[in-house]
């Protein structure tokens with residue numbers, strides 16, 4: 161049995177007819193840019209997030225860029241975020257001319273360490289940009305309190321957390337702005353790229369809407385330098401079909417996470433992710449394969465993962481070995497993310513040395529994402545559990561031996 165990390169096959173069987181109709185209707189309407197289907201999706205999406213406004217745009221990356229520009233953040237400004245995230249989180253900050261400032265994450269939650277947040281604030285800091293990584297919501301009451309105490313804006317990176325909530329309130333409704341991605345593997349995925357910005361402030365919503373269409377408040381009047389970043393009508397039509405299913409898809413993800421927790425228990429060789437708050441939307445189920453016990457245990461024969469050597473990350477974990485063994489048994493896993501943002505060649509000029517964000521660097525050497533998506537069949541998940549259980553006990557003995565051999 162093959163278990164993929166993600167697949168749309170099942171979903172397309174269920175929704176195929178409805179999606180075909182929705183796409184055909186747009187195709188035959190001849191209205192591909194703007195129009196009623198966009199407005200309808202934006203209004204439905206805003207309702208689902210609990211904000212007054214949602215503005216569609218062409219990706220989650222653009223949602224972040226538009227949000228930062230809308231808040232007036234630019235050259236000379238600093239934005240505090242985490243380095244354990246998809247690259248776009250920081251890339252968007254740089255794209256508006258501001259500087260990303262990275263705070264380490266907590267080992268237990270994988271999320272930005274709020275205890276370290278205030279120490280990173282300088283007179284140049286304009287905004288906090290927490291990432292609801294893997295679908296787990298950041299403590300937004302604390303983030304908003306810190307922001308209020310220091311007069312900072314809050315931009316939520318909700319790309320992986322559509323359908324998640326903190327203290328019963330959806331992510332994307334806490335900060336000044338919420339930024340969502342509809343990349344196909346996210347909790348609400350389109351048939352291509354797409355994104356949205358959510359907010360409650362009407363002036364901010366209008367500014368973001370203008371920026372997304374060439375800084376153009378009315379036809380051929382350009383009051384700022386903007387972007388061409390619209391959500392396509394076909395994408396909006398697809399997303400309208402899918403949005404009503406989001407709550408049940410997130411529930412299914414929660415059920416799968418619970419099954420992993422129950423079946424894998426607290427195996428010492430592999431650390432499971434924390435159960436986390438009730439509003440966790442489980443876009444990914446990320447385990448940690450602890451670091452190799454080191455020279456004394458494996459006689460120094462463990463080779464560091466290639467990325468460890470090249471990017472100054474902690475030495476050899478048995479993660480890469482486990483990934484290979486799972487693959488050989490038909491279970492495909494993914495490493496989110498092998499290289500932290502602050503160690504990426506593109507950010508060499510920021511000057512973060514190896515060891516500057518130790519937990520982030522350690523996680524990059526240890527994490528492995530197991531298959532989790534709403535249509536993952538019970539038998540497929542059982543297969544993952546079976547294979548992983550059989551391999552787990554070997555992680556710190558066999559892995560080192562096999563590398564040595």
Ligand SMILES: *Cc1c(COP(=O)(O)O)cnc(C)c1O
Pocket residue numbers: 219220221222245246248249291317319320340341342343353354355
């Ligand atoms: C996917 C993602 C983005 C970017 O979204 P795109 O739609 O791919 O541009 C930004 N931040 C995080 C955390 C993401 O996972």
